[in-house]
Amino acid sequence: MKTSGTTDPVETATKPDGIVQARGISKTYDGGIQALEGIDLGFPKGELTTLLGPSGCGKTTLLKIIAGLLEPSAGTIIVNGRAVTGPGPERAFVFQDFALMPWASVLRNVAFGLELRGVPRHERHVIARSHIAKVGLAGFEERYPHELSGGMRQRVGLARALAVDAEVLLMDEPFSAVDEQTRRKFQEDLLHLIQSENKTFIFVTHSIEEAVYVSDQVVLLTPRPGAVSRVIRTGLDHGGSPEELRRNKRYLDMVEEIWQMLRGYLV
Amino acid sequence: MRAFGRDIPIMFALVFWALAWEIVGRAELVFLVPPFTHVLAALAEMVQTGKFQDATLLTFESFALGMGLALLLGIPLGVLMGRVEAAEKLLGTWVNVFVSAPLTALVPVIMILFGLGQTTIVVTVMLFAVWIIVLDTQAGIKHVNPSLLEMARSFGASRLDLYARILLLAALPEILAGVRLGIIRAVKGVVIGQLLVSIIGYGELFELYSRNFLMEQFWALTILLFAFAMLAAELVGWAERKVEFYAGARG
Ligand SMILES: Nc1ncnc2c1ncn2[C@@H]1O[C@H](COP(=O)(O)OP(=O)(O)OP(=O)(O)O)[C@@H](O)[C@H]1O
Numbered sequence: 001m002k003t004s005g006t007t008d009p010v011e012t013a014t015k016p017d018g019i020v021q022a023r024g025i026s027k028t029y030d031g032g033i034q035a036l037e038g039i040d041l042g043f044p045k046g047e048l049t050t051l052l053g054p055s056g057c058g059k060t061t062l063l064k065i066i067a068g069l070l071e072p073s074a075g076t077i078i079v080n081g082r083a084v085t086g087p088g089p090e091r092a093f094v095f096q097d098f099a100l101m102p103w104a105s106v107l108r109n110v111a112f113g114l115e116l117r118g119v120p121r122h123e124r125h126v127i128a129r130s131h132i133a134k135v136g137l138a139g140f141e142e143r144y145p146h147e148l149s150g151g152m153r154q155r156v157g158l159a160r161a162l163a164v165d166a167e168v169l170l171m172d173e174p175f176s177a178v179d180e181q182t183r184r185k186f187q188e189d190l191l192h193l194i195q196s197e198n199k200t201f202i203f204v205t206h207s208i209e210e211a212v213y214v215s216d217q218v219v220l221l222t223p224r225p226g227a228v229s230r231v232i233r234t235g236l237d238h239g240g241s242p243e244e245l246r247r248n249k250r251y252l253d254m255v256e257e258i259w260q261m262l263r264g265y266l267v
Numbered sequence: 268m269r270a271f272g273r274d275i276p277i278m279f280a281l282v283f284w285a286l287a288w289e290i291v292g293r294a295e296l297v298f299l300v301p302p303f304t305h306v307l308a309a310l311a312e313m314v315q316t317g318k319f320q321d322a323t324l325l326t327f328e329s330f331a332l333g334m335g336l337a338l339l340l341g342i343p344l345g346v347l348m349g350r351v352e353a354a355e356k357l358l359g360t361w362v363n364v365f366v367s368a369p370l371t372a373l374v375p376v377i378m379i380l381f382g383l384g385q386t387t388i389v390v391t392v393m394l395f396a397v398w399i400i401v402l403d404t405q406a407g408i409k410h411v412n413p414s415l416l417e418m419a420r421s422f423g424a425s426r427l428d429l430y431a432r433i434l435l436l437a438a439l440p441e442i443l444a445g446v447r448l449g450i451i452r453a454v455k456g457v458v459i460g461q462l463l464v465s466i467i468g469y470g471e472l473f474e475l476y477s478r479n480f481l482m483e484q485f486w487a488l489t490i491l492l493f494a495f496a497m498l499a500a501e502l503v504g505w506a507e508r509k510v511e512f513y514a515g516a517r518g
């Protein structure tokens with residue numbers, strides 16, 4: 001799949017296979033708003049899949065259903081062959097607003113998932129420290145969230161999700177609250193992470209560039225109620241240098257093509 | 268404090284007013300105001316009497332019991348009203364009424380229910396303090412960032428975890444603000460309760476001093492009570508400032 005040069009996006013049928021599968025997911029909120037309709041999707045292991053679609057089409061809703069935080073009105077989520085009934089240790093969530101506990105140090109925040117799982121203090125601190133270092137925050141262990149910049153806070157959120165060593169990382173617009181430079185750095189870091197961690201990422205973003213840049217697979221959703229419009233395999237080589245990738249013709253064409261598809265949804 | 272473009276230390280202000288009091292007292296302008304030094308002498312004498320010490324003990328005991336009850340009832344009730352809409356609908360109006368009601372008017376009813384003893388004072392303290400604690404706790408719980416709760420759930424938090432590790436901690440600044448206001452009200456409660464019961468504690472002393480026109484003792488006791496009240500508020504304010512940093516950082 002990691003080829004570049006051809007201009008046509010490789011489109012696959014939306015057959016549900018992969019470590020995470022959505023089968024016939026629909027969601028109607030109390031009050032009658034239907035957010036999702038009949039979502040069938042597969043999220044291949046070790047890849048990054050982005051959910052892309054107009055505002056309000058149900059991306060967050062789908063991500064929370066996969067996380068087990070919301071119950072679907074119909075359908076099932078399968079993770080590792082087992083139906084999801086709630087949150088589980090094989091999935092971890094990275095929140096758009098970071099969701100850090102303001103009363104806890106960086107160390108305690110990062111170790112929080114392990115704390116809830118009953119990992120002894122010393123052990124969880126050792127694990128947390130290594131992940132804090134991995135996201136580039138070594139030396140900030142005893143700081144508090146309000147002493148950190150937005151970008152640093154999101155790194156804490158990421159370290160917390162990594163610390164529980166989940167196979168699937170769910171990220172809801174994780175970079176939307178940081179400035180453009182930080183965002184680019186994050187995107188590059190994320191690519192390294194995918195290469196080194198062999199985890200499955202499900203990612204939500206509003207940015208087409210970001211989606212194509214980091215993804216192996218981009219899922220386009222229709223306006224509300226969200227349904228799968230297209231699944232596009234980017235087929236880009238994420239191993240090369242960032243500059244190469246951002247100037248890659250296939251990358252640029254794909255961004256343009258997705259923009260053409262999405263603009264049809266804008267009035 | 269500032270005057271003539273200079274900082275006036277708080278001690279200076281106290282000394283100034285003490286002097287003014289002394290002069291008015293010495294001039295024997297108002298019979299109700301004896302010289303400040305006489306009041307101080309009376310104070311020194313008073314604190315050594317067994318009657319005063321018993322009254323102080325009773326006051327602190329009633330205050331602690333009443334305040335303890337207020338916390339024990341107020342915080343859980345506030346949490347319940349913050350989490351369960353039905354509870355809020357059912358109790359919200361009453362809590363709001365009681366928070367601003369002149370509760371002194373209810374003390375005679377408490378006296379009828381609980382007699383002219385310490386129980387009445389404890390209940391009065393509780394009644395004065397509890398409502399603001401309920402209200403602030405509820406506000407704190409309702410303003411907890413929902414994504415913190417989702418975060419905890421996503422990492423496998425149990426119901427108990429959600430309360431003990433997220434909700435109560437996230438609402439702590441508001442809860443402490445409620446406790447501080449509650450303590451200030453409780454101080455009023457413990458004084459008003461004793462004054463109305465007037466046969467035990469400071470109430471008995473006040474009754475004794477004012478009936479016999481012992482103005483020096485009367486003022487000594489008043490000063491002492493004011494000082495206690497301010498000290499109590501200061502202590503809570505200090506505790507509150509310790510957690511303030513994250514109230515501002517919650518976003
Ligand atoms: N708790 C809720 N109750 C009722 N309706 C909701 C709720 N949460 C979301 N919705 C509605 O469901 C639809 C999908 O919401 P969702 O947040 O999943 O969209 P989204 O694709 O993430 O949007 P955005 O790109 O703006 O983040 C929206 O129309 C929203 O108004």
Ligand SMILES: [Mg+2]
Nearest residue numbers: 059060061172
């Ligand atoms: Mg969203």
